[in-house]
Amino acid sequence: MEEEPKKREFKLPPLPNVEKYSVIVTRYAPNPDFVLHFGQARAIYLSHDYARMYNGIFILRFEDTDPRVKKPKIEFYDAIREDLIWLGCKWDKEYIQSKRLEIYYSIAKKLIDIGGAYVCTCNPDIFRSFIHSSNPCPCRDLAVEYQAERFDKMLEGIYEEGEAVLRVKTDLSHPNPSVRDWVALRIIDTKVHPHPIVGDKYHVWPTYNFAAGVDDHLMEISHIIRGKEFLVSVEKQMYMYRWLGWDYPEHIHYGKWMMIGAGTMSKSKMLRDIQLGLYKSWDDPRLPTLAALRRRGIQPESIHRMILELGVKLSEVRFSWENLYAYNRKIIDPIARRFFYVADPIRLRIKSIPLTEVTARIPFHPNKEDMGYREIKVKVKDGVVELYISKSDTVILATGNVVRLIGLFNINPISVSDKIVEAVWHSRSYEEAAKLRARLIHWVPIEENVAIRVVMPDASESSGYGEKLCETISLGEVIQFERFGFAKFDSKLPDGTMVFYYTHD
RNA sequence: GCUCCGGUCGUAUAGCCUGGUAAGUAUCCUGGCCUUUCGAGCCAGGGGUCGCGGGUUCAAAUCCCGCCCGGAGCACCA
Numbered sequence: 001m002e003e004e005p006k007k008r009e010f011k012l013p014p015l016p017n018v019e020k021y022s023v024i025v026t027r028y029a030p031n032p033d034f035v036l037h038f039g040q041a042r043a044i045y046l047s048h049d050y051a052r053m054y055n056g057i058f059i060l061r062f063e064d065t066d067p068r069v070k071k072p073k074i075e076f077y078d079a080i081r082e083d084l085i086w087l088g089c090k091w092d093k094e095y096i097q098s099k100r101l102e103i104y105y106s107i108a109k110k111l112i113d114i115g116g117a118y119v120c121t122c123n124p125d126i127f128r129s130f131i132h133s134s135n136p137c138p139c140r141d142l143a144v145e146y147q148a149e150r151f152d153k154m155l156e157g158i159y160e161e162g163e164a165v166l167r168v169k170t171d172l173s174h175p176n177p178s179v180r181d182w183v184a185l186r187i188i189d190t191k192v193h194p195h196p197i198v199g200d201k202y203h204v205w206p207t208y209n210f211a212a213g214v215d216d217h218l219m220e221i222s223h224i225i226r227g228k229e230f231l232v233s234v235e236k237q238m239y240m241y242r243w244l245g246w247d248y249p250e251h252i253h254y255g256k257w258m259m260i261g262a263g264t265m266s267k268s269k270m271l272r273d274i275q276l277g278l279y280k281s282w283d284d285p286r287l288p289t290l291a292a293l294r295r296r297g298i299q300p301e302s303i304h305r306m307i308l309e310l311g312v313k314l315s316e317v318r319f320s321w322e323n324l325y326a327y328n329r330k331i332i333d334p335i336a337r338r339f340f341y342v343a344d345p346i347r348l349r350i351k352s353i354p355l356t357e358v359t360a361r362i363p364f365h366p367n368k369e370d371m372g373y374r375e376i377k378v379k380v381k382d383g384v385v386e387l388y389i390s391k392s393d394t395v396i397l398a399t400g401n402v403v404r405l406i407g408l409f410n411i412n413p414i415s416v417s418d419k420i421v422e423a424v425w426h427s428r429s430y431e432e433a434a435k436l437r438a439r440l441i442h443w444v445p446i447e448e449n450v451a452i453r454v455v456m457p458d459a460s461e462s463s464g465y466g467e468k469l470c471e472t473i474s475l476g477e478v479i480q481f482e483r484f485g486f487a488k489f490d491s492k493l494p495d496g497t498m499v500f501y502y503t504h505d
Numbered sequence: 506g507c508u509c510c511g512g513u514c515g516u517a518u519a520g521c522c523u524g525g526u527a528a529g530u531a532u533c534c535u536g537g538c539c540u541u542u543c544g545a546g547c548c549a550g551g552g553g554u555c556g557c558g559g560g561u562u563c564a565a566a567u568c569c570c571g572c573c574c575g576g577a578g579c580a581c582c583a
Contacts, residue, residue, distance in 0.1 A: 178580040186581040
C-alpha cells in the first residue's frame with residue numbers, strides 16, 4: 001500500500017544559528033495578570049517545540065514585575081501552569097521574576113558603575129522635552145559616584161513613586177525617541193500596590209526590557225520567540241547588552257493574532273469586561289482564552305496544528321473561530337460518540353401503530369461499527385407512542401410530508417400546534433423512507449430520558465432532554481448530539497441535569 | 506516622534522526570500538454518497554485578470570520603482 005505524500009507535514013523550519021549554542025534554550029515568559037489565551041499559544045508551542053526539536057531546555061518564566069498597572073494575581077500563576085500542561089508543553093525550569101529583584105539590583109549597580117546607566121529625577125514631561133530634541137537631561141552627566149549614591153537612595157526609599165527612575169544610556173540621537181535612555185527600574189509604592197508574592201518588600205521594580213534582558217542572558221536563552229510588539233525591545237536591550245559586553249540571543253518575532261469581528265485578544269480588555277460583568281469568568285465560552293476553549297471541548301492538538309500550519313511570520317493573522325473549529329472537527333469527529341438530544345422539546349403523539357413495542361438500534365458512530373450500538377426502547381400503548389422532538393423540527397412536520405424518526409419508523413404528520421404534534425403511523429423500514437426521500441429527525445422517549453442543558457458559544461443556554469444513555473457520558477467527554485453539534489460534558493447539577501458546553505457544529 | 510506588517514476565490518490564509526508545472530489549503534456555495542445526522546462525515550463540482558500604475562525579463566502573485574488603501578506596535582505595561 002502506497003501512501004501518497006499528498007498530506008503536507010508541517011515541520012518547523014530550522015532555527016537560525018543553532019551551531020552557535022551548545023544547548024538550545026527557549027522560554028515562555030507570561031505576566032500572570034490573566035489566564036493564557038489563544039494568541040499566546042503561538043509563542044508557547046513554538047518555544048516548546050523548538051526546545052524539544054533540538055533536545056534543548058524550555059523555561060517558564062513569570063514576568064510579574066508590575067504590581068501596579070499590570071498587576072499579577074496569585075491565582076493566575078497556577079492557571080497558567082495548568083494551561084501549559086493542557087497544551088502538552090512541559091517546562092524544564094521555572095523562574096519567577098519577583099523573586100529575583102536582588103539580581104536585577106546588582107546588575108543595575110554594575111551598569112551604573114561602568115557609566116551605562118543613571119538615576120533620573122526629572123519629571124517625565126521635562127525629560128521628554130530634552131529627549132525629543134536629542135539633548136541629555138541634567139541627571140545624565142552627573143558623576144558615577146553620585147549616580148550610585150542616588151540609586152542607593154532609590155533602594156532605601158528616599159524617593160517616592162515617580163520621583164526617580166534608573167535609565168540606561170543609549171544613543172540620544174536614536175531615530176526612535178522611545179529607545180533613547182529607556183527606563184530600567186522605577187519606583188512603585190507597594191504599600192498601596194502590594195505584590196501578590198513579595199508584598200511590599202520591594203518598591204524598586206525593573207521594567208520589562210531590563211528584567212527580560214537580564215534574564216535572557218543569565219538563563220542562557222539561545223532563542224527568543226515572541227510577538228513582534230517586542231521588536232523595538234531588541235534595540236533597547238541591545239544598548240544594555242553592549243554596556244555589559246553580552247551577546248544578544250537569536251530572536252524571532254511573529255505577528256499577533258487579531259480577532260475577526262467582535263471580541264478581543266487583549267488580556268486587559270477581557271479582564272475589564274469580566275469586572276464589568278459582561279462575562280462570567282475567564283472561561284466564559286465567548287472568550288478566546290485557553291481555559292474557555294478547553295471547557296468547550298477544543299482539543300489542544302487542534303490549536304497546535306493550526307499554529308504549525310501558520311508558521312512564524314511577521315504579518316498579523318486574523319483569528320477565526322470557524323478555522324479553529326475545522327481543525328478541531330477533524331480531530332474529534334472520528335472519536336466522538338453520538339447521542340440524541342432534543343432541544344426545546346415538544347411532544348409528538350403518533351397513533352395507529354401496529355406494534356406493541358419498538359426498539360431502535362443506532363450506532364454510536366455512523367462510520368465506526370466497532371464503537372457499538374445503543375438501543376432505545378419505546379413503549380406502545382393502545383397503538384399510541386409519545387416522544388419528544390425538537391421544536392425546531394416542527395417546521396419539517398408542518399409540511400405534511402412523511403418523516404422518519406431515526407432508527408424507529410416513519411410517520412405521517414397530521415397537525416402541528418405549539419404544544420403537541422399529532423401524527424399517524426406510516427411504515428417501518430428505512431428503505432420506505434429513503435424511497436419517499438423523507439427527512440430524518442431525532443427523538444427521545446417521553447418516559448426515559450435525561451434533563452440536559454447546553455451552554456452555547458454566545459453563553460446562551462439550550463435545554464431539553466437527552467436519551468437515557470447520556471448517563472454513560474463521562475465528565476469531560478466530547479460527544480456529538482446528532483443534528484445539533486459537538487459538546488463536552490461539563491458538570492452535573494444537584495437535580496441530575498447534565499450540563500454540556502457546546503463545542504461547535 | 507518612530508517602527509513594523511498587509512492588500513491572493515464570498516471569508517480566512519499558503520505561495521513571494523531561491524522568478525517558469527493547472528495559484529495550494531480551510532471555510533463557503535452547489536450537487537451526489539452514507540442500512541438512516543439534507544446541522545457530522547465522505548466524494549465531486551463552483552468560485553480568484555494575485556490592490557493600482559510603470560519597469561526588469563523569453564517569462565512576475567513572485568524582483569525593482571511609484572501610488573492608493575488598510576492593520577499593528579513602541580514611550581517609568583508586559
